[in-house]
Amino acid sequence: MSATVIVTGAAGGMGRPVAARFAAQDRPLLLCDVNAERLEDMAAELREGGARVSTLAGDIAAPEFPGQLLDSLGDAPLFALIHTAGLSPTMAEAQRILEVNYFATERLVAALLPRFEEGGCAVLVSSMSAYLIPDPAMIAAVGDLVAGKGRDGIDRFATDPGMGYTLSKRAVIGLVGREAAAFGARGLRIVSIAPGFIDTEMSRAEAKASEQMVRMMGMTPLGRQGTGDEIASVAEFLCSPGASYVSGCDIKVDGGILGRLALG
Ligand SMILES: NC(=O)c1ccc[n+]([C@@H]2O[C@H](COP(=O)([O-])OP(=O)(O)OC[C@H]3O[C@@H](n4cnc5c(N)ncnc54)[C@H](O)[C@@H]3O)[C@@H](O)[C@H]2O)c1
Numbered sequence: 001m002s003a004t005v006i007v008t009g010a011a012g013g014m015g016r017p018v019a020a021r022f023a024a025q026d027r028p029l030l031l032c033d034v035n036a037e038r039l040e041d042m043a044a045e046l047r048e049g050g051a052r053v054s055t056l057a058g059d060i061a062a063p064e065f066p067g068q069l070l071d072s073l074g075d076a077p078l079f080a081l082i083h084t085a086g087l088s089p090t091m092a093e094a095q096r097i098l099e100v101n102y103f104a105t106e107r108l109v110a111a112l113l114p115r116f117e118e119g120g121c122a123v124l125v126s127s128m129s130a131y132l133i134p135d136p137a138m139i140a141a142v143g144d145l146v147a148g149k150g151r152d153g154i155d156r157f158a159t160d161p162g163m164g165y166t167l168s169k170r171a172v173i174g175l176v177g178r179e180a181a182a183f184g185a186r187g188l189r190i191v192s193i194a195p196g197f198i199d200t201e202m203s204r205a206e207a208k209a210s211e212q213m214v215r216m217m218g219m220t221p222l223g224r225q226g227t228g229d230e231i232a233s234v235a236e237f238l239c240s241p242g243a244s245y246v247s248g249c250d251i252k253v254d255g256g257i258l259g260r261l262a263l264g
Pocket residue numbers: 008009010011012013014015032033034035058059060061084085086087088100125126127128194195196197198199200201202203
């Protein structure tokens with residue numbers, strides 16, 4: 001029996017194509033999302049195509065979520081975690097964004113680490129915005145958070161949802177760097193993907209709220225937004241033997257925008 005792939009945010013713009021790609025590999029899937037209805041719809045679609053799919057509807061930031069996820073996984077060996085669930089600035093307050101995007105991610109990774117089979121991989125999702133932090137003191141605060149030196153700095157700087165988002169995603173990149181040793185010791189890898197502007201419900205909502213974002217989208221060297229499947233294909237590659245020496249790092253999948261801004 002091949003080992004399971006867990007996809008969080010599975011009902012979302014990136015999660016769906018990720019699930020479809022691993023279903024096409026004939027991997028058993030455990031799909032999670034807070035939106036139970038959309039989750040069940042897409043699970044039903046995948047099952048119709050012959051996929052082996054189980055689901056867990058719930059909030060990844062709930063304290064009981066990691067335990068529920070482990071219960072759902074049961075004794076099945078784990079091949080990969082593709083963790084796309086997240087909140088963007090128009091969706092919540094700064095503290096909730098930090099909770100969902102960073103603290104829940106940290107708990108999820110810790111809970112699943114012992115469950116991977118050798119050769120397994122965790123793929124987290126950061127953001128291009130993690131590279132747009134102007135103040136070195138903010139970057140230092142993220143470093144302190146990830147190093148377990150407390151969250152005072154982060155809480156001081158996360159004064160609005162935009163900063164909460166940016167700091168949470170920078171912390172995800174730090175988490176991947178921190179956890180690479182523990183993963184490596186067990187023959188596992190952990191990486192993150194930093195998407196640029198990807199055409200999903202999330203980015204459409206953000207673009208409506210920010211003229212600056214629309215201006216930046218127009219500067220993307222590839223001249224268009226990315227698709228959810230262009231993130232899914234990289235996630236699939238990162239879990240493949242072709243990426244066997246890739247760990248502890250953040251992979252930009254941004255159509256060249258960070259390079260153009262000379263911030264990448
Ligand atoms: N779309 C972009 O341009 C873009 C750019 C940079 C980074 N990202 C990141 O990529 C990831 C995926 O984004 P997307 O564009 O697919 O967004 P999306 O909104 O289409 O999908 C996100 C999914 O996560 C689920 N979710 C949200 N909060 C949750 C929670 N607390 N518990 C469980 N599930 C939850 C949502 O229901 C949704 O189905 C996010 O982490 C996002 O921050 C997106």
